[in-house]
Amino acid sequence: MDFQSCVNIKKEWDIVGARQLGRDIARKIGFGTVDQARIATAISELARNIYLYAGTGKICFEAIEDMNHKGLRIVAMDDGPGIKELSQVMEDGFSTSGGLGAGLPGVKRLMDDFDIQSEDGKGTEIKAVKWLR
Amino acid sequence: MSTLKLDLENYKELMQQYIETQDEQALYQAEQFSKHSMQQNISPEEIINVHVQSLQHLYPDMPEHIRSSLDFLLETMISYGLAYQEYQSLRERQLELKSEISVAANMQKTLLATEKPEIEGLDVGAISIPAKQMNGDYYHFVKDDSGALGVAIADVVGKGVPAALCMSMIKYSMDSFPENRMDPGVILGSLNRVVERNVDSSMFITMFYGLYNINNHTFRFSSAGHEPGYYYDSKQDYFEEIDASGLVLGVSPEATYEQCTKEVHVGDMIIMLTDGVTECRQGDRFIEEDEVLEIIKQYAHLPAQETVEHVYKHFERLQDFQLRDDFTLIILKRKV
Ligand SMILES: Nc1ncnc2c1ncn2[C@@H]1O[C@H](COP(=O)(O)OP(=O)(O)O)[C@@H](O)[C@H]1O
Ligand SMILES: [Mg+2]
Numbered sequence: 001m002d003f004q005s006c007v008n009i010k011k012e013w014d015i016v017g018a019r020q021l022g023r024d025i026a027r028k029i030g031f032g033t034v035d036q037a038r039i040a041t042a043i044s045e046l047a048r049n050i051y052l053y054a055g056t057g058k059i060c061f062e063a064i065e066d067m068n069h070k071g072l073r074i075v076a077m078d079d080g081p082g083i084k085e086l087s088q089v090m091e092d093g094f095s096t097s098g099g100l101g102a103g104l105p106g107v108k109r110l111m112d113d114f115d116i117q118s119e120d121g122k123g124t125e126i127k128a129v130k131w132l133r
Numbered sequence: 134m135s136t137l138k139l140d141l142e143n144y145k146e147l148m149q150q151y152i153e154t155q156d157e158q159a160l161y162q163a164e165q166f167s168k169h170s171m172q173q174n175i176s177p178e179e180i181i182n183v184h185v186q187s188l189q190h191l192y193p194d195m196p197e198h199i200r201s202s203l204d205f206l207l208e209t210m211i212s213y214g215l216a217y218q219e220y221q222s223l224r225e226r227q228l229e230l231k232s233e234i235s236v237a238a239n240m241q242k243t244l245l246a247t248e249k250p251e252i253e254g255l256d257v258g259a260i261s262i263p264a265k266q267m268n269g270d271y272y273h274f275v276k277d278d279s280g281a282l283g284v285a286i287a288d289v290v291g292k293g294v295p296a297a298l299c300m301s302m303i304k305y306s307m308d309s310f311p312e313n314r315m316d317p318g319v320i321l322g323s324l325n326r327v328v329e330r331n332v333d334s335s336m337f338i339t340m341f342y343g344l345y346n347i348n349n350h351t352f353r354f355s356s357a358g359h360e361p362g363y364y365y366d367s368k369q370d371y372f373e374e375i376d377a378s379g380l381v382l383g384v385s386p387e388a389t390y391e392q393c394t395k396e397v398h399v400g401d402m403i404i405m406l407t408d409g410v411t412e413c414r415q416g417d418r419f420i421e422e423d424e425v426l427e428i429i430k431q432y433a434h435l436p437a438q439e440t441v442e443h444v445y446k447h448f449e450r451l452q453d454f455q456l457r458d459d460f461t462l463i464i465l466k467r468k469v
Contacts, residue, residue, distance in 0.1 A: 033182060034179055034207065038211060100215070100216035101212065109218050
């Protein structure tokens with residue numbers, strides 16, 4: 001673990017801050033323009049969900065490395081109401097607010113690894129990793 | 134990785150060719166390129182990336198503000214790329230569903246199959262064509278020991294898979310009725326209770342049940358809110374509506390079904406149908422009942438099976454080969 005940095009999400013404006021920090025870290029790790037844009041979009045979706053559904057929370061970034069490649073891990077955490085029907089939420093076409101393809105299934109597509117833990121009434125933690133190719 | 138590089142080379146060359154010649158040939162190849170890219174699941178932001186890189190190769194001194202504007206464009210394409218991927222996965226899902234439904238439709242065909250009976254002195258024709266894959270209409274023949282022929286024709290209000298499931302249930306209930314108790318009114322009464330108990334209240338089934346007695350050539354029938362049938366008197370060349378009062382199946386457990394009897398003379402016909410026949414449409418115009426009867430008469434000289442097939446073909450053509458509703462037509466014609 002090289003370093004970890006977080007952005008608190010309280011207001012809509014913080015979404016921009018999270019994107020900015022995420023993109024900077026992605027660039028330092030060596031991601032190209034396309035992947036930077038994808039990572040930023042994933043951050044937007046996660047941060048907007050915190051802002052809309054949990055009220056407050058935070059997004060943390062971590063440069064990671066396994067045996068043969070480097071990557072970026074995004075962790076979105078909140079103590080909000082949690083997501084009850086996870087399998088429904090991960091179905092294409094379920095997203096309520098966005099256009100086509102957005103929402104959590106979109107985040108899963110934009111990133112390489114994706115994992116949600118959510119407990120009813122306790123909060124949500126989403127981890128997503130993009131590997132450098 | 135190597136294929137993407139190759140594509141980049143391709144793209145660069147094509148673009149250069151186009152910039153120099155403004156040639157339609159290059160544009161045609163651009164079209165091929167984009168189709169090929171879609172097959173490889175390449176999203177729009179990647180194409181823009183290839184474009185930017187090609188530009189940079191060709192024009193190393195590209196001004197910084199142009200470059201930034203292209204980065205901006207790339208960013209706006211990300212969501213389109215996601216929508217495109219979602220579309221792909223939904224399309225796959227739809228193909229899966231389609232093939233599942235066609236398996237189900239085949240199963241339904243086997244499940245609901247009924248054999249058209251061979252009966253001395255009676256000519257029977259029957260056709261049932263679904264508007265979509267699954268049929269919400271149903272007909273059924275039973276012969277009892279005394280030689281009487283029971284005929285059921287039914288229509289589920291509602292279409293597709295739920296209607297088909299519902300019909301399978303009706304068929305199995307009818308199969309379980311004892312063969313010596315085939316009074317139309319009694320049968321509809323029992324079915325009504327089965328439907329009332331087992332089927333969602335938003336689903337209705339109408340049924341016309343008739344019993345043709347071969348020995349004295351009478352037709353006894355009851356109806357559960359179904360389209361009326363017709364009796365064709367060949368001597369007078371006249372159609373008469375045949376109907377009996379009774380509630381649609383599944384509405385009230387206490388419903389009772391009136392039973393009527395009609396004598397059948399040599400050369401006359403009994404016609405049973407569903408509203409897919411009477412509510413055929415030509416453009417926006419509903420065809421009139423008289424028109425249906427007119428067409429039936431036109432083909433009435435043929436054997437009953439050919440009659441129903443010709444009538445179907447006529448209305449299929451009239452509706453530009455796209456049925457709006459399931460179409461079922463049964464004709465019983467007394468020969469001798
Ligand atoms: N952090 C969260 N806390 C609570 N509920 C959430 C959270 N993120 C998402 N959800 C729930 O999951 C649903 C789907 O989210 P998402 O896929 O982003 O689509 P959208 O936000 O467009 O509805 C949301 O409508 C919301 O009910
Ligand atoms: Mg969302």
